[in-house]
Amino acid sequence: MSLVQIVGANYYSVTVNVIFVLWMSDILLGRIPRLRIKHVIKYLLCGMFVVFVISIVGAVCYRTGVWRWKYGIGVLMWEYFLLACEVVFLQFLYQKSLRDCCLGAMMIEILYSYGELLSQIYIYDKLFHLDIPSERQSYLFWMLVISPACLLLCGLVIDKSGMGKVYRQWIEQEKRDKGILIVLGLYPVFYFLLKQIAESKEPNRGALLLPLAMLLFIHMIFVYVGRDRQQKQYIAAQQANLRQQTIYIEKMEQIQFEIRRFRHDFKNMTAGMYIQARDGDLDAVQSFIQEMTEDFDRQVGDQVRLLNQLANVHMVEVKGLLLEKLALMQKEKIRCELEVLRPFEGTRMRSTDLCRCLGILMDNAVDEVRGKEDAQIHLMISSQNDCTTFRIKNTLYGMIDFQCLGTTGYTTKGEGHGIGLESYQKIIGKYDFVFPFTAIQEGCFVQELKIQEI
């Protein structure tokens, strides 16, 4: 076979692989963020270029016998070259961090191995001499039909069985087990070694079971880690729910207590008003009613108002966080106002990231006003026009070096602090649809997080 013919044949198989990579990346990393026509054209061109490069390098390796290098060095180099191409391609598509793309590529490689192993059952004992027409025909049948069919089957199983969710969960995990990371990084080496051990004896179909067992083992680890994590999340959600309900009950009891107190005052007040009305003193009655309304507002109204606004927050995680922080502010004697004009159902940002960001911003606001006179924090959640805005405003007492905000270690609180805003910047840096805003306005420090919802 000429080099051009090999490149041609490679082009087909690599295209199949790239389609598989796209499919799996959709399962593991989610939808490609930018899908306008101009972007799709760019992706297509990039995909075709990657396929072309791999095909040529593959053809050259075949011709020069790189894959026959001793100790499998050539094969391993080839595997890592493919991984590198995959990482570049994924980064181009998803614009995610290098680490996430590396993890995604390695995961896809593992999933690809399932399909590859399956297809190799057909060719377990064959060594094709492509110059012989019958062998070439057999090889082409394997490459054009068997291999894509196995990948398709494998992909369907991964897609339908929900395995993707487990993998995705692990990819999205903030703290990853270093051991698993190393195993993943060295996965091509382990896979190669196992195949070598299995094939060192007489070639038989059973030899394929060893690497397949390894793959299943890796998969089981992920399923275990995923389930464990799911369970922990479930418990955490339950606990948050419980905490939220406790705070809610406390608030209701507080309101009930205030109403009881007001009822007592109200009785005395109306008795006084009755005498004034009987005497025809209308001015006194008017000011009396005025005072009574203001008293009610002061004693009960504030709490009811807060709960009314909170009722518009329908996202449980955010509601829980707000309840906790409001309780903290009440304990610290910080006046807090919450505005949620329209119901807030949820957002595109991951709930854990959103809660972390809001938590950081609210904690900073509390730290700034804690123990100060007329301490006040204003929270606003506004969801309309396909975007959600979170705005946290607090009175500013000290000086803030505005230009250093968010840089490593900058803090107004002394040693050991200054990590909050930096992590905040890091989290929002992950999202293309999140727009931060920071300002000092009319003596207040304003932090805003705007999320585009479509």
Add this chain to the structure above:
Amino acid sequence: MLPIYICEDDEQIRNRERIWLEKLILIEAWDMEIALCTGRPEELLTCLSKDMRQGIYFLDVELKGESMDGFQLGQEIRKMDARGFLIYVTAFPDLAFETFRYHLEALDYICKQNEEKMYTGLSHCLKVIGERVSKEKGQQQEYFTVKTLDVVRHIPLKEIMYFATSERTHRIELHARQERLDFIGSIQEIEERLQSQFIRVHRAYLIRKDQIAQVNLKTREIILKNGEHCPFSRNMRRELSALFAIQ
């Protein structure tokens, strides 16, 4: 003359507002007039579409039985009168005013529960508007307008230190003296718009010329008046040397 529009569903309160405002205008001799006093938001919008001047709007929040509430009416008004003064008159002292202010740039809100307080609120608002209008006449400030999703912000040009491209595609970071925000845009387009006052010192940085405090040729850094450092590209050396005193 600034037109005043009143939209209030309660006829009694509407008339009280009108009479009080007329009195105030007469006593204080402000350059204002009541252009419309209605209970129907559509009427206000029709009137406004015929005469799109900067105006003052006293709007009820609830507007019972009407096709839109005060917030939606405010949004419609803003489309026609971006610089008008919106004041909300409400029976609820717990109005989400920050939300109104944020989305509609509302000037204030007045509680109509207490008549005396309502009159004081009306007087205060007209006074503030009068002062603001006369102040605006005296000074002409240039603004950089930026739209971030549903909000349009006007940032005085003299407050801006520099623009920088972000790691995220098409994202621009605006660094002002007391503001920092992200928006979608192209640094090239901004450069073309503001080239008289800004200089593109690096492919990622567009700096306001009069904010440059020092240029350090050794480290190839520009030190801004607020202490921030920005890099500049090699080919800008000569231009910067010609423009500023070199350290």
